[in-house]
Amino acid sequence: MPAAVVSVRDVGRSFDVSAPLVQRLVTRAPRRSVRAVDGVSFEIEEGTTFAIVGESGCGKSTLTRLVAGLDTPSEGEVTLLGRLGRGPRLQMVFQDPVGSLNPRWRIGRSIAEPMPERLSGAARQARVAELLQTVGLAADDAAKFPHEFSGGQRQRIAIARALAAEADLLLLDEPTSALDVSVQAQVLNLLKDLQDRLGLTYLFISHNLAVVRFMADRLAIMYLGRIVEEGPAGRLFDAPAHPYTRKLLETVPDVDNPRRARETEGFEVPSPLDLPGGCTFHPRCPLAGDRCRNERPVLRDRPNGTRVACHAVTD
Amino acid sequence: MLSLVLRRLGSVLLVMLVVAGMSFLIFNYLGDPVNNILGVNATLDERDALRRTLGLDQPTWVQFWRFLERAVVGDFGISYRNRLPVLELILSRLPATLELVFCATVLALGLGIPIGVYCALRPRGAVSRVLQIVALVGISIPQFLIGMLLILILSVELRWLSAFGRGEVVQIGWWSTGLLTESGRQALIMPVITLAVFQISMIMRLVQGEMQEVMRADFIKFARARGLSDRSVHLRHALRNSLLPVVTVVGMQIGSLIAFAIVCEAVFQWPGLGLLILQAIEYADFPVMAAYLAFVGFGFAMINLTVDMIYLFIDPRMRRA
Amino acid sequence: MTRPVSLLRRGLDSDLVWQFRQAPAAVLAAAVLLVMVVCAVAAPLIAPHTPFDPGSLNLMDSRLPPAWVEGGNPSYLLGTDEQGRDVLSTIFYGMRISLAVGVAAVLLSVTIGVTLGLVAGWFGGWIDALIMRMGDVQLSFPTIMIAFFIDGVAKAVMPPDLHQATRFYVVILAIGVADWVQFARTVRAATLIEKNKDYAAAARLSGVSSLRILFTHVLPNTMGPVIILATLGLGVAILTEAILSFLGLGMPPTQPSLGALIRVGNDLLLSGEWWISMFPGLALVLLVLSVNIFGDWLRHALNPRLK
Numbered sequence: 006m007p008a009a010v011v012s013v014r015d016v017g018r019s020f021d022v023s024a025p026l027v028q029r030l031v032t033r034a035p036r037r038s039v040r041a042v043d044g045v046s047f048e049i050e051e052g053t054t055f056a057i058v059g060e061s062g063c064g065k066s067t068l069t070r071l072v073a074g075l076d077t078p079s080e081g082e083v084t085l086l087g088r089l090g091r092g093p094r095l096q097m098v099f100q101d102p103v104g105s106l107n108p109r110w111r112i113g114r115s116i117a118e119p120m121p122e123r124l125s126g127a128a129r130q131a132r133v134a135e136l137l138q139t140v141g142l143a144a145d146d147a148a149k150f151p152h153e154f155s156g157g158q159r160q161r162i163a164i165a166r167a168l169a170a171e172a173d174l175l176l177l178d179e180p181t182s183a184l185d186v187s188v189q190a191q192v193l194n195l196l197k198d199l200q201d202r203l204g205l206t207y208l209f210i211s212h213n214l215a216v217v218r219f220m221a222d223r224l225a226i227m228y229l230g231r232i233v234e235e236g237p238a239g240r241l242f243d244a245p246a247h248p249y250t251r252k253l254l255e256t257v258p259d260v261d262n263p264r265r266a267r268e269t270e271g272f273e274v275p276s277p278l279d280l281p282g283g284c285t286f287h288p289r290c291p292l293a294g295d296r297c298r299n300e301r302p303v304l305r306d307r308p309n310g311t312r313v314a315c316h317a318v319t320d
Numbered sequence: 321m322l323s324l325v326l327r328r329l330g331s332v333l334l335v336m337l338v339v340a341g342m343s344f345l346i347f348n349y350l351g352d353p354v355n356n357i358l359g360v361n362a363t364l365d366e367r368d369a370l371r372r373t374l375g376l377d378q379p380t381w382v383q384f385w386r387f388l389e390r391a392v393v394g395d396f397g398i399s400y401r402n403r404l405p406v407l408e409l410i411l412s413r414l415p416a417t418l419e420l421v422f423c424a425t426v427l428a429l430g431l432g433i434p435i436g437v438y439c440a441l442r443p444r445g446a447v448s449r450v451l452q453i454v455a456l457v458g459i460s461i462p463q464f465l466i467g468m469l470l471i472l473i474l475s476v477e478l479r480w481l482s483a484f485g486r487g488e489v490v491q492i493g494w495w496s497t498g499l500l501t502e503s504g505r506q507a508l509i510m511p512v513i514t515l516a517v518f519q520i521s522m523i524m525r526l527v528q529g530e531m532q533e534v535m536r537a538d539f540i541k542f543a544r545a546r547g548l549s550d551r552s553v554h555l556r557h558a559l560r561n562s563l564l565p566v567v568t569v570v571g572m573q574i575g576s577l578i579a580f581a582i583v584c585e586a587v588f589q590w591p592g593l594g595l596l597i598l599q600a601i602e603y604a605d606f607p608v609m610a611a612y613l614a615f616v617g618f619g620f621a622m623i624n625l626t627v628d629m630i631y632l633f634i635d636p637r638m639r640r641a
Numbered sequence: 642m643t644r645p646v647s648l649l650r651r652g653l654d655s656d657l658v659w660q661f662r663q664a665p666a667a668v669l670a671a672a673v674l675l676v677m678v679v680c681a682v683a684a685p686l687i688a689p690h691t692p693f694d695p696g697s698l699n700l701m702d703s704r705l706p707p708a709w710v711e712g713g714n715p716s717y718l719l720g721t722d723e724q725g726r727d728v729l730s731t732i733f734y735g736m737r738i739s740l741a742v743g744v745a746a747v748l749l750s751v752t753i754g755v756t757l758g759l760v761a762g763w764f765g766g767w768i769d770a771l772i773m774r775m776g777d778v779q780l781s782f783p784t785i786m787i788a789f790f791i792d793g794v795a796k797a798v799m800p801p802d803l804h805q806a807t808r809f810y811v812v813i814l815a816i817g818v819a820d821w822v823q824f825a826r827t828v829r830a831a832t833l834i835e836k837n838k839d840y841a842a843a844a845r846l847s848g849v850s851s852l853r854i855l856f857t858h859v860l861p862n863t864m865g866p867v868i869i870l871a872t873l874g875l876g877v878a879i880l881t882e883a884i885l886s887f888l889g890l891g892m893p894p895t896q897p898s899l900g901a902l903i904r905v906g907n908d909l910l911l912s913g914e915w916w917i918s919m920f921p922g923l924a925l926v927l928l929v930l931s932v933n934i935f936g937d938w939l940r941h942a943l944n945p946r947l948k
């Protein structure tokens with residue numbers, strides 16, 4: 006049985022978005038907070054890809070930052086379990102290829118940044134060259150500046166930097182959503198290839214189900230800060246149980262024809278500032294009943310090995 | 321809106337508190353408070369009595385509170401140098417400085433705004449170019465040099481104006497004014513020009529910059545498209561919108577006028593607050609220094625508050641906030 | 642060895658240099674500035690006389706008008722002051738002090754402002770609030786007023802000989818402390834942006850320490866606006882020093898800056914000896930004007946949107 010590398014237990018994160026104190030006192034406005042992540046639990050097994058899908062604003066990036074340790078959860082805990090008594094080294098690859106590299110640094114310096122201090126200059130250079138080749142760039146690209154590269158190339162550089170840290174866990178926050186479709190495929194292939202060769206573990210964030218279908222071993226569907234369905238990717242794609250998952254799958258772009266426009270919805274996603282009671286999905290759900298409006302469904306195991314949070318799923 | 325006003329009041333209060341704290345430090349710790357209040361020539365008995373009533377053995381905050389109580393009613397003790405109550409000294413010097421600053425402000429606004437508008441409308445004209453260069457020199461030349469040049473030309477060479485003092489003044493209550501006599505008005509000419517040159521240049525550059533910015537903005541193009549005449553576009557839309565930042569800066573500039581008045585008063589031996597503080601520094605006259613700081617700080621705080629309120633009043637966007 | 646060279650080359654054919662060549666006023670200002678700086682730095686070598694060596698002074702030569710005026714002496718091009726010091730030479734030495742005080746004061750402001758701005762932006766919370774409130778309070782006073790007060794209190798408190806000995810540093814301190822806020826505000830704003838950049842997060846994940854991130858990622862990216870502000874601030878600092886010295890608070894007549902020279906000359910203005918104050922005044926205006934023109938140009942060239 007493969008070991009879990011990441012264990013996330015009942016993690017929640019709220020942001021205080023209240024007006025300044027003086028203004029609140031004057032207008033008698035209450036404190037307000039955004040519940041960006043709410044009671045999320047999952048585990049990621051070594052060498053696998055765990056994907057999280059959800060609409061923009063549902064809390065995916067916040068969750069990733071919590072896992073990365075860049076932010077601390079308001080409740081619950083994130084545990085990183087590594088071999089040999091040390092935690093896994095983790096690195097992130099970000100959505101925005103422009104902001105993820107310091108524009109004033111030659112990319113060789115960026116890639117070498119996470120390398121251990123004790124490494125000599127020559128060893129660093131050699132390693133940088135090797136890594137650049139690993140991600141499909143030329144060794145002498147190290148002397149160039151980020152603006153000399155395309156978006157896809159910059160994501161490759163970011164991946165090289167993550168590898169330089171000898172990371173075994175990569176948090177990929179929509180790494181390809183800013184790229185053209187053809188470039189997207191190349192970067193995804195690179196990621197898959199690296200995983201096979203180096204045994205990397207991925208937390209893969211996306212709002213694009215076609216991409217996820219290609220990458221994921223396990224899959225979690227997030228809606229307004231909560232996981233509504235989770236399980237082995239194949240089973241979720243074959244037999245989606247939650248009404249939200251089904252809705253998403255209906256609108257998945259064709260893998261063969263990814264440019265087909267997604268069906269646009271006439272519904273506005275509720276603001277996380279003002280969540281609906283009961284099941285947060287009920288205003289949009291075709292199956293919603295009275296119970297859904299009053300009682301929050303909890304995530305529970307199903308016989309087929311998936312988990313779902315919905316009153317209408319009865320097995 | 322209300323919260324904005326409260327916030328501004330809060331920051332004014334903070335400024336006042338800091339100023340009062342500094343003033344207290346100067347009064348109590350740099351100077352000797354007993355000397356400050358009785359002057360240097362008091363008898364030993366008087367001193368002891370006062371030391372007790374002042375509670376110099378009391379904790380600092382109690383002393384600070386007493387200092388505040390006295391400061392609020394204007395009691396800053398006795399000047400070491402003049403042996404007069406500090407408040408009396410300050411009030412006797414205040415009119416001279418205020419008249420100077422007031423006239424300089426009027427002159428600066430009266431010239432700076434029209435010139436700025438003109439340069440914004442014809443930025444490439446020969447006249448504007450010259451004016452712009454003059455303004456650049458205007459912000460690079462120290463005031464005392466302008467004053468000295470004026471003295472050199474108008475007093476030394478041409479012998480038209482007297483180089484020093486306020487001329488004849490008329491006393492109206494405690495206020496003394498030089499505006500009502502011929503010699504008083506003449507005496508104002510050079511100091512006012514000296515003080516205003518920097519402000520004129522500053523305001524002109526600012527009005528020009530803001531107005532050009534605003535005229536590039538979309539709504540001016542819309543106004544043009546609606547068929548409004550050039551003149552009405554310029555004056556109604558562009559000028560009004562560009563005046564907002566000007567109000568702020570003019571407010572700040574009046575503040576710095578008070579500061580620069582010190583220099584101006586030194587050049588022309590103008591008997592205002594500036595000369596008073598310079599003499600106070602020379603003689604380590606701490607009560608006067610403390611009082612001057614408190615007065616000027618209060619003045620700045622009030623100017624800032626007024627500017628903020630004017631801003632609120634003419635900018636509808638701010639009112640909604 | 643290759644790096645400095647390639648950096649230099651990159652610098653030389655950058656946009657900035659191209660823009661500079663297109664701006665005649667900026668080129669002229671920079672040239673004037675360069676000449677003045679050279680005169681100041683090399684004053685002991687190129688000044689025609691040694692004005693602060695009492696042995697070389699001759700009271701017979703005092704109050705001589707400029708060489709081209711009747712009664713002038715060709716060896717004293719711009720005339721002499723009441724102690725017989727050569728005005729041209731005192732200007733060279735005076736510029737030296739004016740520039741030194743100005744540059745040191747700006748460096749002090751930059752150091753204070755950048756440090757506080759980084760701290761405020763990076764740590765946020767109450768320390769940020771404290772620093773920025775301090776800045777707000779200070780900004781409600783004109784710079785010159787604050788410098789005036791620091792200098793004034795220092796003069797009133799210190800015994801005269803101690804004050805005399807430390808004047809140079811006191812002036813720098815007064816001006817430097819008076820003008821840190823603009824740097825702190827700019828750096829804080831840039832820090833807030835930089836610290837949330839993904840590359841800062843990546844560095845943090847790689848175990849790079851906060852301090853190191855601050856110095857390697859954040860600080861260099863805030864330097865552009867700081868350089869602009871510092872250039873413009875230099876003009877203000879030189880002027881402020883001149884004002885303080887003119888008021889008798891800055892540099893003493895024995896170690897005169899341009900402002901102190903003008904103060905000395907001011908007393909002789911009414912008796913018609915205009916050259917003693919007006920030539921140092923002209924030098925001061927030229928110096929400040931060229932700094933301002935160059936700073937103005939730099940601001941537009943580097944960042945047209947900067948206020």
Ligand SMILES: Nc1ncnc2c1ncn2[C@@H]1O[C@H](COP(=O)(O)OP(=O)(O)O)[C@@H](O)[C@H]1O
Pocket residue numbers: 020021022039040041059060061062063064065066067068277
């Ligand atoms: N620092 C923050 N302060 C306040 N609200 C935040 C903050 N970070 C995220 N949020 C809010 O949390 C919600 C989830 O954001 P995010 O995790 O970025 O979503 P996603 O990555 O899925 O698009 C959004 O409503 C966002 O506005």
Ligand code: SF4
Pocket residue numbers: 247248249284285286287288290291292293294297302314315316317318
């Ligand atoms: S719980 Fe109810 S509202 Fe929520 S998804 Fe299930 S059926 Fe729809």
Ligand SMILES: [Mg+2]
Pocket residue numbers: 062065066
């Ligand atoms: Mg996101």
